[in-house]
Amino acid sequence: MVNNDKKRTLGALADSRMREKGLDSKHLAKKLNVTPQAVNKWRRGDAIPNSDILPKLAAELGLSVDELLTGEPQPIESKxxxxxxxxxxxxxxxxxxxxxxxxxxxxxxxxxxxxxxxxxxxxxxxxxxxxxxxxxxxxxxxxxxxxxxxxxxxxxxxxxxxxxxxxx
The missing domain is CATH 1.20.20 (F1FO ATP Synthase)
Structure with missing residues (x-):
């Protein structure tokens, strides 16, 4: 089970990156083949994407999965x-x-x-x-x-x- 801190970290980071990139929940949901409600849950920190969607979400946001989960920037060599x-x-x-x-x-x-x-x-x-x-x-x-x-x-x-x- 994923703890609430990871959910909040992912949610805050996903929300800020979506704003930076000008992505709305509908657009991102369509690209990831999920519902806009699921994306909104991630943004609020109420849920976390499953392991199939997590790499796709990270790629859409221009982050590594580690960055998305921890909220800490990763050096390019480790990506x-x-x-x-x-x-x-x-x-x-x-x-x-x-x-x-x-x-x-x-x-x-x-x-x-x-x-x-x-x-x-x-x-x-x-x-x-x-x-x-x-x-x-x-x-x-x-x-x-x-x-x-x-x-x-x-x-x-x-x-x-x-x-x-x-x-x-």
Whole structure:
């Protein structure tokens, strides 16, 4: 059984957040699929939503369930949203670094391969100079692009490690 203090805390916080957000009981009730009378009971502190509705109510009010029940602000790191956001950021930066280094290395390898096979590909060509020039340009672009991607990926990875160390 939920004590009366929790009901009053939830009611006062829900009421103030609804006023801040310009939500009325009918609108919130419709979003949560409950009656406006149920919302009014929560606002007065006469009742508390069941466990199925509590997370939805917290989300509508822009709070965590802990904040809604305790009335105390929670730091973003302790909220599920904050933990998920930091996980996504770390995965994104690590993934971008890995992909750019891999693609860069692949491009540099292709450039080396192309350079080594120019004579084999165009030795029988009617205009060998044009073929050599074309493949030299392609291999130079691949080489420079590959080196750029590798360096950029390593730079981003190093910058993310430094930022992560500063946060810890």
């Amino acid at each position: 599920a949203e904050g933990r998920l956001e930091s996980k996504i950021k770390s995965l994104t930066s690590n993934t971008a670094t890995s992909i750019s280094v891999t693609i860069g290395a692949l491009m540099a390898f292709i450039a080396l391969y192309v350079t080594c096979t120019i004579n084999l590909l165009f030795s029988d060509c009617a205009m060998p100079f044009l073929g050599h020039l074309l493949w030299t340009i392609v291999s130079a672009v691949c080489a420079f692009g590959g080196v750029f991607l590798m360096l950029w990926g390593l730079h981003v990875g190093k910058k993310n490690e430094i930022r992560k160390d500063e946060e810890d």
